[in-house]
Amino acid sequence: GVLPDWDDVERLVAQAFDRYRDRDDGAQADYIPALAEVDPNLFAIAAADVNGGVHKIGSVDVSFTIQSISKAFVYALACDRLGRDAVRDRVGVDNTGLPFDSVMAIELQKGHPRNPMVNAGALTTTSLVPGETFGEQWQLIRETLSAFAGRELQVDEQVYRSEALTNQRNRAIAQLLESYGRIDVDPLEVVDVYTRQCSLLVDVTDLAVMGATLADGGVNPVTGATVVSPDVCRDTLAALAASGMYERSGEWLFEVGIPAKSGVSGGIVAITPGKGAIATFAPPLDEAGNSVRGQLAIGYLSRTLGLNVFASA
Numbered sequence: 001g002v003l004p005d006w007d008d009v010e011r012l013v014a015q016a017f018d019r020y021r022d023r024d025d026g027a028q029a030d031y032i033p034a035l036a037e038v039d040p041n042l043f044a045i046a047a048a049d050v051n052g053g054v055h056k057i058g059s060v061d062v063s064f065t066i067q068s069i070s071k072a073f074v075y076a077l078a079c080d081r082l083g084r085d086a087v088r089d090r091v092g093v094d095n096t097g098l099p100f101d102s103v104m105a106i107e108l109q110k111g112h113p114r115n116p117m118v119n120a121g122a123l124t125t126t127s128l129v130p131g132e133t134f135g136e137q138w139q140l141i142r143e144t145l146s147a148f149a150g151r152e153l154q155v156d157e158q159v160y161r162s163e164a165l166t167n168q169r170n171r172a173i174a175q176l177l178e179s180y181g182r183i184d185v186d187p188l189e190v191v192d193v194y195t196r197q198c199s200l201l202v203d204v205t206d207l208a209v210m211g212a213t214l215a216d217g218g219v220n221p222v223t224g225a226t227v228v229s230p231d232v233c234r235d236t237l238a239a240l241a242a243s244g245m246y247e248r249s250g251e252w253l254f255e256v257g258i259p260a261k262s263g264v265s266g267g268i269v270a271i272t273p274g275k276g277a278i279a280t281f282a283p284p285l286d287e288a289g290n291s292v293r294g295q296l297a298i299g300y301l302s303r304t305l306g307l308n309v310f311a312s313a
């Protein structure tokens with residue numbers, strides 16, 4: 001098998017949960033007011049392999065908004081439809097070394113978003129998704145993220161409205177990008193589609209299956225559906241390795257060694273090509289916006305399940 005024996009994985013996932021369940025450091029984001037109201041004690045882990053097996057423990061029935069983790073899958077969608085080079089003309093693949101919502105990062109690059117995993121690059125990526133109207137773009141995004149998950153995903157209307165009322169900063173970023181000619185459609189409509197994509201509800205199993213689809217060359221290992229091409233998976237994972245954990249991505253690769261994406265509601269998905277994905281949900285975040293318990297649990301499972309992509313054995 002690609003992971004250790006079934007019972008060993010079950011045991012190690014349970015161990016990861018027990019080891020870190022009492023860690024209570026970190027803080028929830030409150031710039032999106034609805035996210036600050038979520039129970040900080042929620043904790044869930046799911047591991048999905050490329051053969052369709054899923055192991056899970058904890059608050060696995062709790063749904064949460066996907067937030068920035070959507071950036072990885074919308075980037076894959078854009079690359080699949082437009083080709084890597086067309087997307088790369090608009091969005092680079094290097095780390096900014098700055099927080100995900102940095103305006104300075106845009107200024108330092110004369111308006112060229114450095115990577116798709118920070119807000120400037122993600123807004124640009126969303127603007128590139130094919131569609132005659134913003135409604136069509138949104139529909140394709142929702143359908144594609146649903147195909148990655150293997151079930152139809154819905155928007156959390158309360159979180160969507162909460163962010164839509166308080167996302168002045170993303171509106172500023174999108175308009176700054178428009179001023180540099182990087183977004184050539186209505187920037188406020190782009191922010192609206194982006195805010196919806198961030199408000200899609202997932203549970204930890206959805207995230208693990210979405211990640212396992214990237215690990216499996218774009219084929220959802222549970223449904224068997226082809227979502228994107230193997231080349232797109234390779235390119236998306238490279239972008240995740242560089243920037244998926246924001247300005248902490250180098251530290252993360254050094255300690256854990258798996259391309260991963262975090263979101264501000266407390267989700268993380270980490271993807272080992274050819275093997276599978278680990279997803280976690282735990283709301284309290286570190287300074288960069290990465291879930292504290294999630295990082296610890298994935299680090300433990302990387303070591304014990306042999307998922308570090310840099311390890312030769």
Ligand code: GLN
Pocket residue numbers: 067068069100101119163170195198262263264265289
């Ligand atoms: N919707 C959030 C935002 O744009 C996503 C950020 C995140 O998850 N880090 O600010």
